[in-house]
Amino acid sequence: MSHSTATPEVTTGRNTRGLILLSIGVVLTLAAVALLFVTIVGISSLQADALARINEENLSYRAEFGFVERELSSLSAMTAIPAAILVAAACFLIPGYLRRRGVMAERDTTFWRGGSTTAKFKPLPLGLHAAWLLVPLAAWVVLVLIPLQNLIGGTAWPAGLQDENATAVWMLLASYGGLAAALFTVILVSLVKKAVYVRHIARHPDAVTGSAGKRTWRWLTFRWRFDLWIAGLGGGFLGLCWIALGFEDTPFFITTLVIGLALVAGGLLLAVNYWRAGEPLGAAESYS
Template sequence: MTQSTTTPEATTGRNTRGLFLLSTGVVFAIAAVVMLFITVVGISTLQSDALARINEQNLSYRAEFGFVERELSVLSAMTAVPAMLLIVAMCFLIPGYLRRRGVIAERDTTFWRGGSHTAKYKPLPLGLHAAWALLPLAAWVLLVVIPLRNLIGGTAWPAGLKDENSSAVWMLLAAYGGLAAALFAAIVVSLIKKVVYTARVARHPEAVDGSAGKGLWRWVTFRWRFDLWLAGLGGAFVGLCWIALGFDDTPFFVTTLVIGLALLAAGLLLAVNYWRAGEPLGAGESYS
């Protein structure tokens, strides 16, 4: 039997750093939620002329490695602040999670196998995994379902907003409601993948070695996680298509719903075949 070469001091240090990263990520995530709330309330209550002036003001920035100057409206910049905070939060949450629950290592790369960095971690239990799905689901209900119900009923916010305010508010709700729906779909499909993989390996232990063509399956489902990307994109379409009903745009609703369901089905099909990649749950790789 081999013994772990990781010392208690190294494990403690890794866990401490992981806890610090997770805590920092949580702070940024909470800040993003607060900023989103402030932005929605602010845009809802601004006078139309003030909102128009803000929208007409532009910020200049350099793009394409600094060779091209572009402009962005102040209103668009305001709506992007919560998203930027969420991105910063993920930059802390992901490595923090890996440091707390797994090990990160380096290795040489090949075309079919090998990111320059690999991670192995303990997968979440099924119950806790399912519980995490409730968080983006609740966010989607708050950002899309309740405002849409109020709009159709015409009795509460955001019904009654002036056109300029209404357009800006729905732009915010759609952007972040779509993100919440995408996260919910990705988490649920990931959960289904875990259930199917576990059941498959339990019935057929040899499945841990993958199947024919596992190089391609590994590239698609393990290295790049196209199953979850497709599921997330499909979830965003399905989660947002209902807004069209509030504006009596049935063709847009049907088209968006069909596209979203097709993407979800494609992601789910890849996810339930993850075992073919010959890789365990709780592993990943990246180039950095």
């Protein structure tokens, strides 16, 4: 991709638009996190109210997730809305980041070298990259680890709920815990990928030109990022396999753990060979 020849005025406008997009994305992300927190507290109240009326024998009980039937729709909305907001936030955060820290361009496509739209941006420093690991890790602890510890210890979570209903609540919210675990693994594998790439290129400056398998590696690790997709899927398995321990289902735990470890190992194997793609860090292209 050629160097940018944008004038200072154009660059300033691009940065301003990028800042606006980033700001919208950050606001949406914070709103999603706040709503998820409200959901955790709100579900606790919803459950407590339902159980009180069930105990008074005024309502029929439906066993699904420990909720009465007419409240299941409210539960579905409460748990789905934060995810929808996070998807919307990504639509602002990604282009905003590219506009602030990179350059986007267009080019003709071929089968192996596609990308009608390309982007090149400055990668995060290794230290800042590593610091981002704390965000999904904290989410996983709150949504999976703490409820699991309480479940194993026989303590209701959220507080005040009967055991079987508390289990249903945190199992429902664990879907976000699985997403957090997948994100943690993607960031971790991406960090390893960056560290290995930088060290390898420092020792072998000409290695970035690729190898005999350049096209295959480029297709796998650059265009489609299969290294991160596979690792993220494995991270989801690893983040949620511990739930089986709460139900004393050791075979399921071991099976899921092995699958997760195998997927993460496969993603890592691809990631540490990213230099074979012949592309620098901080570059990307669209499919079409």
